[in-house]
Every structure is written in C-alpha cells, then in structure tokens.
Amino acid sequence: MIRIENLHVEIDGKEILKGLDLTLEPGKVHAIMGPNGSGKSTLSYVLAGHESYTVTAGSVSYEGKNLLDMEPEERAALGVFLAFQYPVEIPGVQMSNFLRTAVNAVRRLRDEQELDALAFLKLAREKMKALGVQEDMLKRPVNVGASGGEKKRNEVLQMAMLEPRFAVLDETDSGLDIDALKIVAEGVNQLRNPERTFLVITHYQRLLDYIRPDIVHVLAQGRIVKTGGPELAQQLEAEGYAAFTGEQAA
Amino acid sequence: MSISEDTIRQVETIGSKYSAGFVTDIESDKAPKGLNEDIIRFISAKKSEPEWLLEWRLKAFSHWLDMPEPDWAKLDFPPLDYQDYYYYAAPKTQDRPKSLDEVDPKLLETYEKLGIPLREQEILAGVAVDAVFDSVSVATTFRKTLEESGVIFCPISEAVQKHPDLIRKYMGSVVPFHDNKHACLNSAVFTDGSFVYVPEGVRCPMELSTYFRINELNTGQFERTLIVADKGAYVSYLEGCTAPMRDENQLHAAVVELIALDDAEIKYSTVQNWYPGDENGKGGIYNFVTKRGICAGRRSKISWTQVETGSAITWKYPSCILKGDESIGEFYSVAITNNYQQADTGTKMTHIGRNTKSRIISKGIAAGHSDSTYRGQVKIMPKAEGARNFTQCDSLLIGDLCGAHTVPYIESRNPKAQLEHEATTSKIAEDQLFYCRQRGLSQEEAVALIVNGFCREVLQKLPMEFAVEAQKLVGISLEGSVG
Ligand SMILES: Nc1ncnc2c1ncn2[C@@H]1O[C@H](COP(=O)(O)OP(=O)(O)OP(=O)(O)O)[C@@H](O)[C@H]1O
Ligand SMILES: [Mg+2]
Numbered sequence: 058m059i060r061i062e063n064l065h066v067e068i069d070g071k072e073i074l075k076g077l078d079l080t081l082e083p084g085k086v087h088a089i090m091g092p093n094g095s096g097k098s099t100l101s102y103v104l105a106g107h108e109s110y111t112v113t114a115g116s117v118s119y120e121g122k123n124l125l126d127m128e129p130e131e132r133a134a135l136g137v138f139l140a141f142q143y144p145v146e147i148p149g150v151q152m153s154n155f156l157r158t159a160v161n162a163v164r165r166l167r168d169e170q171e172l173d174a175l176a177f178l179k180l181a182r183e184k185m186k187a188l189g190v191q192e193d194m195l196k197r198p199v200n201v202g203a204s205g206g207e208k209k210r211n212e213v214l215q216m217a218m219l220e221p222r223f224a225v226l227d228e229t230d231s232g233l234d235i236d237a238l239k240i241v242a243e244g245v246n247q248l249r250n251p252e253r254t255f256l257v258i259t260h261y262q263r264l265l266d267y268i269r270p271d272i273v274h275v276l277a278q279g280r281i282v283k284t285g286g287p288e289l290a291q292q293l294e295a296e297g298y299a300a301f302t303g304e305q306a307a
Numbered sequence: 308m309s310i311s312e313d314t315i316r317q318v319e320t321i322g323s324k325y326s327a328g329f330v331t332d333i334e335s336d337k338a339p340k341g342l343n344e345d346i347i348r349f350i351s352a353k354k355s356e357p358e359w360l361l362e363w364r365l366k367a368f369s370h371w372l373d374m375p376e377p378d379w380a381k382l383d384f385p386p387l388d389y390q391d392y393y394y395y396a397a398p399k400t401q402d403r404p405k406s407l408d409e410v411d412p413k414l415l416e417t418y419e420k421l422g423i424p425l426r427e428q429e430i431l432a433g434v435a436v437d438a439v440f441d442s443v444s445v446a447t448t449f450r451k452t453l454e455e456s457g458v459i460f461c462p463i464s465e466a467v468q469k470h471p472d473l474i475r476k477y478m479g480s481v482v483p484f485h486d487n488k489h490a491c492l493n494s495a496v497f498t499d500g501s502f503v504y505v506p507e508g509v510r511c512p513m514e515l516s517t518y519f520r521i522n523e524l525n526t527g528q529f530e531r532t533l534i535v536a537d538k539g540a541y542v543s544y545l546e547g548c549t550a551p552m553r554d555e556n557q558l559h560a561a562v563v564e565l566i567a568l569d570d571a572e573i574k575y576s577t578v579q580n581w582y583p584g585d586e587n588g589k590g591g592i593y594n595f596v597t598k599r600g601i602c603a604g605r606r607s608k609i610s611w612t613q614v615e616t617g618s619a620i621t622w623k624y625p626s627c628i629l630k631g632d633e634s635i636g637e638f639y640s641v642a643i644t645n646n647y648q649q650a651d652t653g654t655k656m657t658h659i660g661r662n663t664k665s666r667i668i669s670k671g672i673a674a675g676h677s678d679s680t681y682r683g684q685v686k687i688m689p690k691a692e693g694a695r696n697f698t699q700c701d702s703l704l705i706g707d708l709c710g711a712h713t714v715p716y717i718e719s720r721n722p723k724a725q726l727e728h729e730a731t732t733s734k735i736a737e738d739q740l741f742y743c744r745q746r747g748l749s750q751e752e753a754v755a756l757i758v759n760g761f762c763r764e765v766l767q768k769l770p771m772e773f774a775v776e777a778q779k780l781v782g783i784s785l786e787g788s789v790g
Contacts, residue, residue, distance in 0.1 A: 105745050109737065129744035138745075145742035149760030158756060159746035166747060198760065215746065 064115035075279035084251040091276035105139040134166030136222030140212035146200040153195040184217040205232030225256045230264040242267030262294040277301040338395035367484035367494035380651035459504040466502035481564040489560040489595040500530035505540035516545040527558040536571035543574040565600030567607035581617035588647025591619025598625035602634030610637040612768040616784040626655035629663035636665040639765040644677030653683035658691040667698040673709035684716040687724040694724040702732040755782030
C-alpha cells in the first residue's frame with residue numbers, strides 16, 4: 058500500500074505538485090492520465106527519489122515506511138521501480154554489465170544471493186525472449202543509439218529482471234508500435250500479482266485496452282482531480298481534459 | 308547540471324582507501340643520502356658496471372647539474388631538494404636470487420599483498436614478471452620458457468653484464484641522457500629496471516610485466532626499461548607501480564625506451580597506482596617519467612596504453628618517433644585525478660616516414676580539487692608524405708572544484724598531411740547517476756560504472772589479464788567511504 062498525502066513539490070522554486078493525495082492498493086493497476094505539464098513525471102521522480110525535486114510539504118508512506126526519507130537505491134531495494142519517460146543514455150557501459158550490476162545490487166540489498174554471469178545470462182535471455190528484445194541489446198551501450206521503442210522495451214526488460222513490488226511506468230507506451238505495445242502490455246500483465254502495485258502513466262486509452270487498469274486517476278494542475286473506474290479513461294479519450302483544467306484554472 | 312554534494316564528498320575521501328599503502332619491514336642496504344659523483348660511483352660499483360657505463364653516468368650527471376627544470380607543464384609544486392633523497396636502496400639479501408625459492412619470503416609476501424603473487428603468476432597466469440623493489444630487481448619469473456624462444460627478459464643491470472652489445476647499441480638511443488632534466492637524472496643514477504629483446508621473427512610467447520615497488524622512506528626510484536623488438540617480432544609488456552603511504556613526497560624519475568625494427572610491434576601498457584597522497588594533498592609520489600619509442604623500421608608499430616590513477620604529480624608523455632615508412636604510433640590514455648592530485652600527461656607523435664599514422668585517445672577524469680591536463684604534440688616532418696593523425700581528448704569532471712585542460716600542439720610541415728582533432732569536456736550528469744541509483748546501484752557504484760564506460764575505449768586496449776584489475780582500480784580511485 059502506498060499512501061501519498063498532501064504532497065507539495067517544487068523544482069527551481071516553481072511549485073508543480075500542489076497538495077496531491079493518492080492511495081495505491083496492492084495487487085492493483087492504477088492509471089494516471091493528465092494534460093502535458095500537469096506533473097505526472099514529477100510525481101514519478103519524487104516517488105523514485107530524484108534530488109532535483111524538493112518536497113515542501115506532505116508525506117509518502119510505502120508499506121508503512123516513510124519513502125521520502127530514503128535514498129533512491131534504498132527505495133529500489135524495497136521494490137520501487139520507475140520505467141523512465143526518457144530513459145537515460147550511458148555511453149560505453151554495456152547493457153549486460155549495467156543490468157547485472159543492478160540485479161546484483163538489488164539482490165544484495167535484499168539479502169538474496171547474487172547471480173553469477175551464467176545464471177544472469179540465462180535469466181536475461183528468458184526475459185528478453187518473452188519481451189521480444191533483440192539479444193544484441195545486451196552488448197549495446199545502455200540506451201545509446203537505441204530507437205524510442207527499443208528504449209521503452211528496455212525499461213520493461215529491466216522491470217522484469219528486477220521484479221519490483223511497486224512499478225511506475227511513465228508513458229512507457231509512447232513511441233511503441235502496435236506490436237511492441239502488445240508485447241510490453243503482456244509483459245506487465247505477466248508481472249501482475251496480488252502483492253504488486255502498478256502506477257501506469259499514459260495519454261492513451263490504447264494502452265489501457267491491453268493493460269486493464271483497476272482504477273483511473275486524473276492529474277491536473279498538480280492534484281488528483283478525479284478518480285474512477287476504467288470507464289473514466291474512455292470518457293477522457295472522448296472529451297479531453299477541458300472539464301478539469303477549466304474547473305481548476307487559477 | 309551539477310553533481311550532488313554527496314558524490315563530491317565521497318570522491319574526496321579516497322586517500323584513506325589506498326590499499327597498497329603498507330610498508331614492508333625489511334633491512335636495506337642504502338647509499339648515503341644526497342647526490343654527488345661519489346654516489347654515482349657507489350651505484351655503479353654496486354652493480355659491478357663496466358667503465359663505459361660509469362662514464363656515461365658521470366657525463367649525464369655533470370650535464371644535469373646545469374640543466375633547468377622543465378617548466379612548461381601545468382603543475383604546481385615546491386622546488387625539489389635533490390640532496391634530501393637516497394639514490395640507492397636494496398633489500399639486504401646476499402646475491403641475486405636464482406629462483407623464487409631463494410627470494411626473501413617477506414618480499415614474496417609483499418607482492419602477494421599487492422595482488423601479484425609471483426609464484427602463482429608463474430604457475431597459473433602465464434605472465435612473466437620482473438619485480439623491482441626500490442633499487443633492485445628481486446625476482447624475474449618464467450626465464451626458462453622465454454629463453455627457449457630466444458626472448459631475453461632480465462633486469463637491466465644483468466643485461467649490462469650479459470648483453471653489453473645490445474645495451475651499448477640501444478640504451479640512450481631514443482632518449483638521450485641530455486633529453487630533459489628528469490631523464491638526465493635517471494641516466495646518472497638509474498638503478499634497475501627491465502630489459503627485453505625479442506629476436507627477429509619471434510612472437511613473444513607470453514605477456515611480460517614489471518612490477519615496481521618503492522618501499523624505503525625518502526628513496527627515489529630511477530628505473531630504466533629498454534625494449535627492443537627485432538624485425539618481425541612482437542611483444543606485449545605491462546608495468547605496474549605502487550608505493551607505501553608516506554607524508555613525504557617521493558621522487559620517481561624513470562626512462563623507458565622502445566625500439567621497433569621492420570614489421571615489429573611493441574605494445575606497452577602501464578597501470579600506474581603510485582601513492583597519490585592523502586585527501587589534503589599531503590605526501591604522494593612525484594612521477595616524472597620520460598617514455599619514448601622509435602618505430603625505426605618499415606611497417607613497425609608502437610602502442611602505448613596507460614591507466615594513470617596514482618601519484619601526487621604526474622609528468623609523463625609516452626611518445627613515438629615514426630621514422631620507418633608506414634609505421635604506426637598509438638597512445639591510449641586514462642588519467643584519473645582526485646583530491647589534490649595533478650596530472651600533466653599526453654604524448655608526442657613525430658611523423659618522419661611516409662604514410663605514417665598515429666592515433667591518440669585520451670580520457671581525463673578529474674574529481675576533488677585535482678587538476679588534469681592533456682598535453683599533446685603532433686609533428687609532421689616535410690618528407691612525411693601521406694601522414695595521418697587522429698586525436699580525441701575527452702575530459703570528465705566530477706564536482707566544481709577540479710580542472711581539466713586540453714593543450715594540443717600541431718606542427719605540420721607537410722601540407723598534405725591529414726590531421727583530425729576532437730575534444731569534449733563534460734560532467735557526470737545527474738540524470739545518469741539517478742538512473743543507476745533507481746536501479747539499485749549505490750552512488751559509488753554508479754560513478755565507477757559511468758567512469759568505466761567513459762574510459763572503455765582505452766581500457767579495452769589493455770591485455771585481458773589486466774583489464775579487469777584496471778576497471779576495479781578506476782572505481783577505487785574515485786571511491787569514498789560510504790556515509
Ligand atoms: N527541471 C525543471 N526545471 C523547471 N521546470 C521543470 C523542470 N522539470 C519539469 N518542470 C516543469 O514542471 C511541470 C511538470 O512537468 P512534468 O514533466 O511533471 O509534466 P508531465 O505531466 O509529465 O507532462 P508530459 O505529459 O508532457 O510528460 C512542467 O511545467 C515542466 O515544465
Ligand atoms: Mg511526463
């Protein structure tokens with residue numbers, strides 16, 4: 058269970074989240090939709106612990122712990138995973154090396170046994186096959202020269218390898234062709250279980266056709282302004298955000 | 308984008324992490340402190356040298372007395388008091404050991420602690436090692452195997468006795484004794500180092516390596532290395548260096564000369580991890596090294612690869628004289644400075660022959676209050692038709708208090724020469740660190756990973772056996788205590 062209360066967040070002195078309340082249930086898929094610039098990525102970064110964002114008020118409790126007190130890597134160890142809207146390039150670092158370092162760092166923090174090179178490769182190959190990721194991806198430098206869609210698939214591969222308890226997917230669907238979208242959605246669906254919480258940020262109903270959300274929230278102007286069932290997404294697709302931004306306009 | 312305070316703090320505390328900083332308690336045989344003709348005679352006598360070599364040393368010494376210190380590097384340190392050093396120190400054992408069984412166990416233990424178990428290296432790794440402790444070589448492994456293939460690999464002091472013709476022919480032929488003040492001092496007082504000769508057509512059957520260790524207090528190390536690859540020969544050679552942690556600055560002034568004849572190739576790799584001083588800049592080695600190779604023959608090739616992580620001050624420019632037509636010179640460098648370390652390093656490629664090619668890849672990483680300069684010269688002589696050079700210098704800054712500088716000199720006296728130069732300076736991006744940490748890596752692991760990625764092109768050039776070690780060293784030299 059993740060409970061976000063009255064969250065206020067600033068970047069460079071500008072307030073982006075303005076008293077956001079949100080409760081996420083274990084085993085559920087929550088979708089967040091909202092206009093550009095409304096603070097969706099800001100929320101995902103704050104949950105993951107990005108230092109550029111300053112929390113000025115409010116709290117986030119994660120399985121009873123104060124999430125905001127923790128370093129990003131501690132959160133990762135506790136199962137927080139963020140699929141980035143814009144995955145970061147790390148020149149010269151092979152994906153296999155990056156991924157294995159990450160998997161073993163997390164396993165170490167969780168007091169699990171580290172994977173040796175062979176066990177890692179076996180696991181990675183399995184997951185890659187399931188997600189339709191080309192095998193040569195492991196040899197390529199992290200996200201360098203990858204297409205938009207490849208980067209997103211890469212994020213889902215990392216998620217599958219790290220087996221998080223709380224996964225935030227920030228527009229993982231944008232940039233994916235229709236086949237890739239199905240594969241990625243299938244990847245997420247396979248990971249669904251009664252303990253795992255998903256927060257799926259998207260602009261399109263299309264993704265939600267494949268990943269059926271349990272609950273849909275609308276984020277506008279730094280707050281959750283509406284919460285509903287899957288039908289809310291369809292309504293937004295048809296009518297846009299005008300109703301919400303109009304209501305909330307400063 | 309600026310890096311977090313945390314990282315800066317972490318990388319600033321690396322001084323305490325230097326794992327090679329212990330002292331071996333061993334009795335040693337020393338020359339009196341200071342430098343004069345008598346000391347040089349003492350060293351020469353200790354090594355039972357022939358008259359010509361003593362004369363060469365004395366000539367170098369008289370030249371040295373009047374020579375000014377090189378002052379063009381971007382380095383800042385107080386003047387050296389040359390009379391305050393010992394110029395000869397040797398572990399007190401009887402004679403040169405004939406096999407590892409005769410080597411003082413304390414010495415074997417020292418090398419084992421440093422991760423160079425001489426015995427295992429001999430048995431398992433298939434790497435031949437010459438171990439130089441202060442002023443003398445204490446062990447050379449694999450000599451039999453090498454002798455069978457005709458390769459000579461021995462301490463230079465021994466080569467003076469056994470192969471005087473080769474030594475007289477080649478020593479000082481690439482770096483003349485009057486080349487610069489540091490090389491001149493070395494020529495006067497050099498004590499040991501390695502000699503390699505690979506005969507015509509022979510591919511050296513294993514990696515050769517020399518491991519230099521400074522142990523004694525206030526002792527300079529002045530080794531000389533001479534490698535000759537005869538026609539069509541190939542050799543890959545690696546040197547490693549460490550020293551105990553001490554508050555005084557110690558002097559290391561080495562000379563390395565490489566000679567490649569027709570179709571020969573020499574690959575020379577360095578992993579330099581001399582004590583860098585503490586986090587306040589106290590102590591550390593002054594590393595003043597003259598390294599130069601000549602591609603004397605046609606189609607010969609010399610490749611320098613260096614990973615420089617240690618030393619308080621590094622002054623070092625491994626260079627190539629490309630005399631033979633179609634010869635190739637390469638320089639691949641990673642220089643990491645942290646705390647108050649200073650490095651002024653680079654290369655000089657002199658194109659003399661036709662269709663000569665050179666390639667320079669330099670990666671400088673600066674953290675803490677350190678200062679890192681790439682200084683390189685590409686010189687194309689008028690007859691070097693078809694000469695080509697490619698230079699790429701990348702600098703990575705960690706924090707706001709360090710500096711990185713790129714100083715390329717280009718002198719082309721052949722208008723048709725093709726020269727390409729690229730340079731970049733960047734900072735470790737906050738986003739890269741965050742991405743790694745989101746995946747569970749600690750700040751330190753993230754820095755090590757990103758920096759290793761930045762250096763990959765150079766690290767890949769190291770012999771396999773050492774690449775992994777070097778990668779770890781890159782991480783360690785930027786590591787701090789986890790808070
Ligand atoms: N580093 C920054 N400096 C200043 N403003 C920023 C910074 N990062 C984000 N913002 C601003 O914060 C606001 C919210 O941005 P955020 O990325 O969270 O929006 P979003 O809802 O994810 O939008 P999108 O749908 O376009 O991805 C925007 O107005 C953006 O310009
Ligand atoms: Mg966004």
